Amino acid sequence: MILEFLISFILTFIIFVLIILIPTRALDVRLRTISAMSKLPGPKGLPFIGIAHIIGKLNQNDLIQFWNNLRQDYPRLAAMWVLGAPYAVLFDPDDVETLLGSSVHIKKGFEYDSLKPWLQEGLLISSGEKWHTRRKLLTPAFHFKILHDSLPSLNKHARCLVRNMLKRNGEPIIIEELIVRCTLDTICETAMGYELNLQEDEGSNNDYLKAVRSTCHQVIDKLLKVYYNKEWFYVWTDHGKKFYKNLKYLHGFTEKIIKERKETYYKNLPIKQKPEDEELSGGRKKKAFLDIMIELDRQEGNLFSDKDLREEMDTFMFEGFDTVHAAVVYSLYSLGKHADIQEKVYEEMYEIFGDSDRAATTKDVNEMHYLEMVIKETLRMYPSVPYITRHLTQDLILKDNTVLPAVLNIGIVPYLLHRDPKFYPNPEVFDPERFTIENCKNRHPYAYIPFSAGPRNCIGQKFAMMELKVVLSTIIRFAKIQSVSEEVLLIPTVILRSQKPVQIKVIPR
Numbered sequence: 001m002i003l004e005f006l007i008s009f010i011l012t013f014i015i016f017v018l019i020i021l022i023p024t025r026a027l028d029v030r031l032r033t034i035s036a037m038s039k040l041p042g043p044k045g046l047p048f049i050g051i052a053h054i055i056g057k058l059n060q061n062d063l064i065q066f067w068n069n070l071r072q073d074y075p076r077l078a079a080m081w082v083l084g085a086p087y088a089v090l091f092d093p094d095d096v097e098t099l100l101g102s103s104v105h106i107k108k109g110f111e112y113d114s115l116k117p118w119l120q121e122g123l124l125i126s127s128g129e130k131w132h133t134r135r136k137l138l139t140p141a142f143h144f145k146i147l148h149d150s151l152p153s154l155n156k157h158a159r160c161l162v163r164n165m166l167k168r169n170g171e172p173i174i175i176e177e178l179i180v181r182c183t184l185d186t187i188c189e190t191a192m193g194y195e196l197n198l199q200e201d202e203g204s205n206n207d208y209l210k211a212v213r214s215t216c217h218q219v220i221d222k223l224l225k226v227y228y229n230k231e232w233f234y235v236w237t238d239h240g241k242k243f244y245k246n247l248k249y250l251h252g253f254t255e256k257i258i259k260e261r262k263e264t265y266y267k268n269l270p271i272k273q274k275p276e277d278e279e280l281s282g283g284r285k286k287k288a289f290l291d292i293m294i295e296l297d298r299q300e301g302n303l304f305s306d307k308d309l310r311e312e313m314d315t316f317m318f319e320g321f322d323t324v325h326a327a328v329v330y331s332l333y334s335l336g337k338h339a340d341i342q343e344k345v346y347e348e349m350y351e352i353f354g355d356s357d358r359a360a361t362t363k364d365v366n367e368m369h370y371l372e373m374v375i376k377e378t379l380r381m382y383p384s385v386p387y388i389t390r391h392l393t394q395d396l397i398l399k400d401n402t403v404l405p406a407v408l409n410i411g412i413v414p415y416l417l418h419r420d421p422k423f424y425p426n427p428e429v430f431d432p433e434r435f436t437i438e439n440c441k442n443r444h445p446y447a448y449i450p451f452s453a454g455p456r457n458c459i460g461q462k463f464a465m466m467e468l469k470v471v472l473s474t475i476i477r478f479a480k481i482q483s484v485s486e487e488v489l490l491i492p493t494v495i496l497r498s499q500k501p502v503q504i505k506v507i508p509r
């Protein structure tokens with residue numbers, strides 16, 4: 001009797017505590033957020049909906065103007081409410097440094113949720129302990145020796161691109177069409193050791209190209225259309241059905257390559273082999289990122305399940321093709337508009353290669369200083385990733401003790417930071433000289449972040465720079481570029497896009 005009484009007393013007490021404390025805690029957090037937000041500068045908005053009525057009317061083409069206006073009104077940071085959710089955008093490189101430089105605030109913002117069904121817990125999206133472990137394990141895959149091994153692939157695909165460009169006999173070309181095939185071929189071969197051959201053979205793997213492009217567009221739609229956010233609803237829409245059909249195809253494609261690559265690895269593994277002698281695929285030296293992960297998994301013992309491998313390969317494919325694709329497009333557009341700058345790049349190439357048509361070596365790539373300045377200036381004006389977000393799981397204290405409360409979603413806009421006249425006088429002018437050693441010396445390191453910065457910066461940035469140098473140097477060595485497009489109207493989706501296709505003419509030298 002006493003025991004029954006005691007049990008029912010304890011249960012009643014626990015239920016009472018849950019009923020009282022949980023909402024109290026939620027209420028407490030909410031009140032703290034409201035109080036902290038009220039101390040921050042930013043548009044005040046309407047009760048309950050905040051500035052949702054303004055955001056709701058924006059389309060993607062208006063976003064850059066919207067950010068510009070925000071920065072004009074609130075030069076340091078703008079905090080705002082949208083349908084009960086708190087947001088802030090940081091414009092000051094000092095504050096950006098506090099956020100991105102932190103090893104605590106590494107959780108990505110909700111904007112990445114629409115990529116989750118595709119990339120799942122891959123490096124771009126994962127967080128916490130999982131991200132720390134994966135980042136540590138994957139960093140050696142980008143060692144300069146491994147990057148050196150990928151040069152033959154980079155040269156091969158760059159040359160194919162130039163051949164395809166020259167076939168158009170100086171007619172205006174929509175370059176996205178050609179470049180996307182080149183960058184997908186390159187990343188697929190270097191990441192997974194699989195030759196897609198989209199440039200050589202238009203037909204065979206076109207389904208993969210279609211599925212990747214369609215999924216990239218759908219991810220943006222999913223993000224922008226609020227009613228697609230509810231997964232239980234989304235899966236029943238035509239959009240959702242097509243999205244998941246594409247994903248099934250893309251996941252299946254990666255899984256098949258992983259399976260084959262693993263089989264080849266284990267088949268070719270001699271029984272008593274020292275790790276330093278190990279070579280993949282019957283003694284072939286070139287290792288794809290996937291091979292390195294398979295090898296690591298064998299040496300260290302079950303580090304990666306097949307699903308882990310798929311997540312990382314899909315992440316490399318996504319991050320590694322569209323970002324580089326955008327950078328090549330805007331570099332060619334800029335070189336095509338500035339014949340004098342293009343001529344200086346050509347002169348540098350002539351100094352390195354003379355009349356030889358040999359492929360670029362690591363030494364050549366390291367000597368392409370002026371081209372590197374051109375690429376940096378391109379990424380300043382046209383950062384492939386125009387904005388980055390973080391979700392605060394703890395308060396963020398800025399240098400002057402301003403508190404940004406936990407639960408805040410924070411946006412950082414490299415596009416705006418890179419066009420701040422404080423750091424870049426005449427920011428709308430394309431001028432590679434901004435990136436001489438002398439001119440970079442006193443610039444705030446967080447005023448230029450095309451690859452983000454801090455612990456969650458781009459793991460592939462050295463690879464990307466090498467690929468960009470190989471592709472652009474190969475084009476400029478063999479051809480002259482003229483821009484047909486007068487202006488580009490930019491749309492900041494996950495990747496910076498041009499509203500109209502960019503067109504150039506390619507004339508043989």
Ligand code: HEM
Nearest residue numbers: 123124319320323324327384385450451452458459460464
């Ligand atoms: C011009 C080319 C590239 C640009 C501008 C670029 C830019 C970026 C940026 C801004 C981020 C941070 C995103 C964020 O914090 O939300 C990032 C992350 C990442 N990038 Fe790149 N990227 C490029 C090429 C590549 C390539 C070629 C690869 C792979 C081979 C790659 C793999 C990754 C990965 C895995 C991450 C996530 C890193 C982490 O969170 O630990 N990127 N990139």
